[in-house]
Amino acid sequence: MILGFDTSSAHVGAALLDSNGIVAAAHEDMARGQAERLMPMLEEVLAQGGASWQDLTAIGVGIGPGNFTGVRLSVAAARGLALSLNIPAVGVSLLEATALDTPGPVLACLSAPRDQAYVQSQGMAPSIPAQLIAMSEMPDTWAHPGLTCVGPASAQVAERLGVKTLPARHAPAEAIARIAALRWRDRPPRPAPLYLKPADAAPSRDAPPVILE
Structure with a gap:
């Protein structure tokens, strides 16, 4: 269970x-x-x-x-x-969960801020590794014959690539x-977060204070 x-x-x-x-x-x-x-x-x-x-x-x-x-x-x-x-x-x-049981070459597409998407392929050669990418930067070579986009951002990605979309x-x-x-x-390892984008909080660019002795 x-x-x-x-x-x-x-x-x-x-x-x-x-x-x-x-x-x-x-x-x-x-x-x-x-x-x-x-x-x-x-x-x-x-x-x-x-x-x-x-x-x-x-x-x-x-x-x-x-x-x-x-x-x-x-x-x-x-x-x-x-x-x-x-x-x-x-x-x-x-990304893997989103593509589960969808037949054929699949591109899992999750929504991300700032007109971006998290994507990963299954059943494609060459494969598309898990990554964060801007919609405008998706290469036309991703438009694999028979490709299906699935997931919350699938409509935008499918329109960009000219392929079909299905619900997960x-x-x-x-x-x-x-x-x-x-x-x-x-015996899987302990779960660990999968982060594909940097944290919104960035370290300060100011120089650290000088310690006077």
């Missing part, structure tokens, strides 16, 4: 997966209040699925890319729960739970 959750964007999502598939799920769009909503939602999803914390086999968590605070929140929660329950926690990229097959938390179910036995 796998509990997956994500707060990497302006939402809180959770899903409970057993051997038969998703048995409970919840998703709420919210720009603020994720820290206060996450744990109650996890408990609600467990109750909806007729399970308790002690029934869990592993935890799956979205590690980004996305909002810095949201990513840190989920990763910290996953680490703490895994430690307290003595079960593995599996970090899952939201799974909600983020559900995809995370499904991917974690395939990996928890492999």
Whole structure:
């Protein structure tokens, strides 16, 4: 039984997966209040699925890319729960989760500030590694025959490349739970945030003060 959750964007999502598939799920769009909503939602999803914390086999968590605070929140929660329950926690990229079960060459597209997008390909040669890129800088060579764009920023990217778009097959938390179910036995490393953009806060350019002795 796998509990997956994500707060990497302006939402809180959770899903409970057993051997038969998703048995409970919840998703709420919210720009603020994720820290206060996450744990109650996890408990609600467990109750909806007729399970308790002690029934869990592993935890799956979205590690980004996305909002810095949201990513840190989920990763910290996953680490703490895994430690307290003595079960593995599996970090899952939201780009991989977005592309899950979409056939053919796929370009996962997540929204980013300042007319940019987080992108990563699956089933393309050469592949497009996970990256943050401006819409205006996407090369025409990415317009792979039969390419499908999926994810929140797929419409803008598909228009830029002249390819088709489809909605993601799974909600983020559900995809995370499904991917974690395939990996928890492999002794995964502790989840760590996947940041593809620099922090908004930059170090000061002012010279440090001179200490007089």
